[in-house]
Amino acid sequence: MAKVLISLPEELLERIDREAQAHGSSRSRFLQEAARRQLGCPTAERLDAALERGRDALADAGAFESAELIRTQRLAHDADDRRR
Numbered sequence: 001m002a003k004v005l006i007s008l009p010e011e012l013l014e015r016i017d018r019e020a021q022a023h024g025s026s027r028s029r030f031l032q033e034a035a036r037r038q039l040g041c042p043t044a045e046r047l048d049a050a051l052e053r054g055r056d057a058l059a060d061a062g063a064f065e066s067a068e069l070i071r072t073q074r075l076a077h078d079a080d081d082r083r084r
Contacts, residue, residue: 008016020030036043042050
């Protein structure tokens with residue numbers, strides 16, 4: 001983990017510290033989470049929700065062999081290429 005030295009107005013740092021403490025967090029953790037939100041990084045909860053939606057979408061797909069699906073798709077693309 002890298003350490004950085006940044007300059008912040010005192011009143012901003014005080015607000016950060018109050019919020020971090022109110023949430024039982026450290027200043028570093030608070031700033032990391034704020035940066036992730038600003039950068040659009042998904043949270044663990046959002047990733048879990050996306051995985052659950054994927055599982056739900058595939059629930060009725062049944063068992064399949066992915067290598068066979070890829071092979072079939074590749075052969076179809078090759079056949080298309082030969083026709084051109």
